Amino acid sequence: MYHSLQKNILPYLNALDDEHDVMLKTTIELAEINSGTLNVDGVNKVLSRLQQLAKPLKGTEEVIPVSSWEVVTDQGQITRHKLGDALRIHKRPDAPLKVFFCAHMDTVFSQDHHFQAVTWLDDKTINGPGVTDLKGGILILLKALQTLENSPWADQIGWEILFNPDEEIGSPGSAPLIAEAAKRVHFGMIYEPCMPDGSLAGQRKGSGNFSVVSSGKAAHAGREHHLGRNAIRALCDFVSSMDDLNGQRPGITFNPGYIHGGGATNVVPDCCVHKFNVRLEKPEDEQWCLAQLDDIINTINKRDGITLTLHGGFTRKPKILTPANQKLFEITQAYGRELGMNIDVKPTGGCCDGNNLTAAGIPNIDTLGVQGGAIHSDQEYLVVDSLVPRAKLSAALLLSLAHASHEKQDLSWLTGAAS
């Protein structure tokens, strides 16, 4: 496999220099369509726009509804939230090399959040909801793929794109679509932003989201306090014991993140709800975590009149780099250097759809998007001059692999990884 860029692919990469203005303009346009995960209309509006933007790629489109999202309410009830649709576009399923592209359409900013507009911070930086995470990345994906389509080696690569509606809540609805795609492809390119210094994310932790509902018995706090069973107290005991699991096993963290319960202070509260997140580095640690949580719950449930119920589970497996994935990083770094980018690969505790692909055995790079920072806050910014270079980086990887395949080079290190 080439560790340097072949001369005959350079003109195709350089053609991207002319795309800066349209990439920037479209990123701003997409960012100003609110697509907070639960804003179904907004997510679907982004989807319609992406259908138009992807037309020149001449792929086959499918709009796919995803299942609704189960959440525990403050009253301890299970409800389901409808999610936007997913958009799948695919082409040349019988090509020798098959690539999965993924970018999410949703953002963390709900319709009623104050952060809705894009502004300029200085002449190189914009501030706006989702500009970096990851609407700018969508433009990089589309332009890199168009560059492949414009090249004489396009027939070597079959591709499918998944624009999913729910990454910011852990992809509960689109996870089956990612798992399905994993059966058809050799590697993945995902358009989460790179780190603020331009590094790519390598190894990632796994993650689980849980809710605990504590049920007790209501009673008048003055007249019949002894008849009440305090759901808040029981849940606080759970939270303390769960938080004490921190530090007991390397690489595992428990984070109590939300608590709600009770009402009038003259009533013994009969309901309290808690949500927490667990991160871990080794897939086998999931069992240990679940066993500890069960123990704590079983102990508290022995109390008279108290019932704790655990909901949720592990949604992202840890991303551990295989040799094929390492090699993908090596060649990407080498191409980046030639394009003037110094790219490190760093581990992170954050998760994304790259975790899911890795769990399905597919090597991938999941931070091929734009450079920027302060994501998930109203300070989110995008370095606009990263749009074209990052599109070149993706295109360099695609065209080099397509060219290598055309030259009948041995790509079993990559294609063998899927079998």
Ligand SMILES: [Zn+2]
């Ligand atoms: Zn993202």
